Amino acid sequence: MKHSLQTAFKLWIGITLLVIASVIAIYLRNGTEGLNLFIQQWPLSNLVVTLEATVYTWFCAGAILYMLANDKVNAGNVFFVAGFFIVILLYLNILRERFRYGDYQYYLEAATALMNNQPLPDTYLYLPLWATILQYIVPLGDQGMLAILWTVNIIMLGLFYILLVRVLERYGYSNRFAVTVTVLFMLVNTPLHRSLGYVQVNLITLVLVMAGMLLFRKNDFASALMLALAVHLKTSPAALVLAFLLERNWKWIAWFALTFIVIALIPVALEGVGPYFDYLTNIGILTRITDTNFHDTSFDSFFRFFNPFLGIGIETTRLITMAIKGLLGIATLYVMAQNVRGHAFVDEKAASPILLNAIPSLFIVMTLTSPIVWDHHGIFTTLSFLLLLKCISSPAAWTWFGFAYFLEFILPSFDFFPWSFGRLIAPIIVLVLMGLVSSKREESHFFGAANAWFERLPI
Known part of the structure; x- marks a missing residue:
């Protein structure tokens, strides 16, 4: 069995290299037009997302073969590994079927405004950090930004699964029960579907919060940094700071204050204080x-x-x-x-x-x-x-x-x-x-x- 799995993994590597080589050869010979001969865009599909979903699914298959062929899956982690790939493969298929995505366009508009030294549009309701970062990928255009943010959300989906299991274990769940609850929770979940479908920052924010919880007292600087980043992305996690303050960990409190201020100064250094006033104006409009x-x-x-x-x-x-x-x-x-x-x-x-x-x-x-x-x-x-x-x-x-x-x-x-x-x-x-x-x-x-x-x- 192990020999067969190793052969299958080597075959996967061979096919992968062959596909990469063929794409390079076609592009060098005929350019983008040559690639278009081998790709069709279905009317109700987004071609960039379709290609990303296909590539990531193929690499998931390779990862599974590698782990099985090299005895990386055992009784101690089989639930965790199986649950991870069930969730990822399911959402790759669900998200591939969408042809319209929403909120990333608001991020694109805000990042474009900053790049052009214009005020933040009233559709942008976050502190300036996210738009400040994203302005550097604006030159990639609408589809380029969608491709990057879509990938980031898939990565965050995987991290959300991993961290949720770990947080539940911290609360006394056994590993297998934590995995089972997490998988069932993620399989049918309207808020999660819509967060991913709109390429929202929700998962990034929640991943940062859970990382901050897990790192607390193990690495106070990293924990404080995670929560400070979460607040700069979404603002509302500021309510969670109270739970950390009640622990009276003065070292953590000092690190949080420092990292929050330093992160706040990044948009100021790059764009001035104007984006913060734009944020307050937009919140007032609400x-x-x-x-x-x-x-x-x-x-x-x-x-x-x-x-x-x-x-x-x-x-x-x-x-x-x-x-x-x-x-x-x-x-x-x-x-x-x-x-x-x-x-x-x-x-x-x-x-x-x-x-x-x-x-x-x-x-x-x-x-x-x-x-x-x-x-x-x-x-x-x-x-x-x-x-x-x-x-x-x-x-x-x-x-x-x-x-x-x-x-x-x-x-x-x-x-x-x-x-x-x-x-x-x-x-x-x-x-x-x-x-x-x-x-x-x-x-x-x-x-x-x-x-x-x-x-x-x-x-």
Whole structure:
């Protein structure tokens, strides 16, 4: 068997080299026109994405053959390796079928504006770092930027899988149970689909946050740098800093302050302070929106829907929204304190117990207090949902959890009021469940049994 796999891998190498050589020979002889004779663009396909998906899938096949031929897969990692390739190959096929991508064009417009010394367009709602970086690939054009950002998202998908498994292990999941939960979570996941489909920065941000969690107290500089980068990419992860501060790791706090300032100065050094004022202007424009978008599942969008029917002024709606968000913030702080005091997710013997018990609830407030909450933002509630599997026991709690999970991750994106706002309700249900389990220190029967069962599998 091993000899056959080694032969198959050598054959894969031979075919790969032959394809590369043939492409080079055709290009040198006939240029781009020669290559076009061998490539057809289907009407509903993006040729760049099709080629990338095909190449990456082919190299995944080579990686699998290499690992099998060289005994890199064993009983200790077979679940992890199999899960990784299942997820990657599935999404390569799903994303290859798209012919339109969305938000990267906003990034392109912002990067182009900076390159031309123009203000950031009002469609760009992030701190200037991302646009500052991307301006250097603007000369590659629309398709060039799409190709690079599409590849970055595939890399982040792989890192998201790896880091989510590791984070769940930090919370007491066995490796195989963590892999199983992660794979099932990623296979059917509307926010994840839409984050990838719009070439969004969500996965980059969440990968940085999880890396910061895993590196905390192991490498405080790297941990602080990861979170500082996350905040500069998306702003909303600033809410998570509180969980790190509660650990009173002064070295980490100093590194975070320093790295955050240094990163902030990079756009200033290259573009001046203007992009930061543009960012503040664009955020201010969000507060003046008067209509509702059913894909925007924020409190702001929800309450604006009632203005024409009830004759409520927009200023009154804004005050109501601010009050609701304030109450959510207070409720989150209360639940967070209860989770930390009751060791809801990890006991006091765990590494960084305050951080690990405090951060799940903060993901909720991070998501719901934003002025715009698109349906793909639900990916930020990943840990808030998955960690409840460790705690809930009663049939009622499981029913509410299942309902919330269905609303957030399973239900497709659509445009019907009020059902679109299920993604506003779902995180609130999870926050309530976190509050109810906060005083419970023991693991649920389901979690203990599942952990043990997967470890006993004779594979």
